[in-house]
Every structure is written in C-alpha cells, then in structure tokens.
Amino acid sequence: MIIAAKKVSQVTAHMTLAFGLMYVLTGSVAFGGLAAVIEPIINVALLPLHEGFWKRLRERSATRTATLVAAEKISQTAFHFVIAVAVMYWATGSLALGGLAAVLEPILNVIVLPYHDRAWERLEERQARHVSLAAS
Template sequence: MVRAAAKTTSRIATHMAIAFALTWLMTGSIALGGLAALIEPVLNVALLPLHETAWHALAGLARTARGRMLALGLEKLSQTGLHIAVAFGVMAWASGSLAFGGLAALIEPVLNVIALPFHDRLWDRFGKGGRKEIEQHNQNENERNGAYPGQTLVA
C-alpha cells in the first residue's frame, strides 16, 4: 500500500518535472514553467474522473466482449486526446503562442511515454530488492522463534 502510494507520487513528480522542463525550455521562464507544472497535472487529475465516468457508462451499453474491448480502446484513445488538449491549452496559455501549444501537445505526451516506463522499471527493480529483504527477515524471525524446517511462524 505504502509502496504503491510512493510509486504514484513519484510518477506524478516525474510528470511534473517533464511539464516544468518543457515549459521552461519553450518560454524561458521558470515562473511559467512552475505554474504549468502545477496546472497541467491538476487539470488532468480533475478531468480524468469525469472522462472515466462517461466512458464507463458507454461501456456498460456494450453487449458483447468485442464491444467492451472496442469501448476500452476508444476510451484510451479519448484519454490520450484529453491529455493532448490539456497540454496544448496550458502551453498556449503560458506562452501566448498557439504554435508552442501545438508543439507541447506533441512533445509532452511523447516524453511521458518514454520516461514513465523507465520510471516503472526502476520501481520494479527497487521492489524486488525490498521483497527479498522482507523474505530474509521473515526467515530469520522464524528460525529465531524456533520454527521447524518448513514451518512458518512469521508470514
């Protein structure tokens, strides 16, 4: 539970760092970069539940497994479009340029698609080490508490 929350927080921080760096590089303003790094994820987080609610209602209308899979695919495409629209709007507002907004709408999702899988792999690697340590600790506790071989006292 704590690990999942930490991973989610780290993903948000990575997303915000990408938004900040992109806005700062395009506008030259640290203040606008920071503002965009806050606004863009907040808008995505605020709009995503509304988006999911609408799509879940539509998916409920699907009668077949194929229809449900089609609805899921369309939901993901729509979610990508929503993300692109938010990136465009925030950058167009921050820079005052529709061209910069369009450029950000193309670059920011691509940077996230590149960076976040690396982020997840690092977290998975980190988690495997943690599990080994926990298993070793539990085994040591079982031995210390007098468990017979194959018997578990500490889960």
C-alpha cells in the same frame, strides 16, 4: 508505505518532465510551473466527467468490443492533448508552442518513465529479498 512512495515518485517525475520541457521551450520558470501544476490539476478535475461518459456508454453496450475500448483510449488521449494545448496557449498566447508542448511531453514520459518504473521494481525486488531472508 512503498506503494505511496512509488506514487509520489511517479507524480514527481511527471511534474519534473513537464516543468523541464516548458522551461526549455520558453526559458520561463513561470511557464514551467504552469505546465507542471495547472495542466495536471485541470486534467484531474475534468477526467471524472470523461470517465463517467465512457462508463455510461459501456453500460449501454451489450459487449465490450475492441472498437469501443480503442475509441475510449483515443478519446482519453485527445482529451489530455486538448487540455495541454489550451493551458499552454492560455499561458503563452502561442498555439504552436502549446501544441509542441502537448506533443513532446507524452513522448518524453514514454521514454523516461519506464526507466523510473524499472528502478522501483528493482527496489521492490531487493526489499522482498531482505524480507524473505529475515523471515528465514
């Protein structure tokens, strides 16, 4: 149950950051909602195609080299960036705003989400202590 709650909380944190950023940039609840809902839906829908491509490429490669892994990560980053820019450009008509949102949102995630994850780790540690005390 705690794993499901943690995942829901992570998704909520991501969506809140995306919504908040776009609301701050545009002053529009509608654009904030687009950033929080539409862009992740498109990513989720298209990501299996990207992963399938890289899976086939890895299967054809004799070894899993660091270069191949790095190329896959760079490709995944570019994939997310292009989708974010495209959705925000479609929504706002501004390439600059789409690019700014696509750059700032991951930066905010990198800053904020470790705090979120640490809070969940403390909760899980506390829960584990209670379980071990109850079992004693």
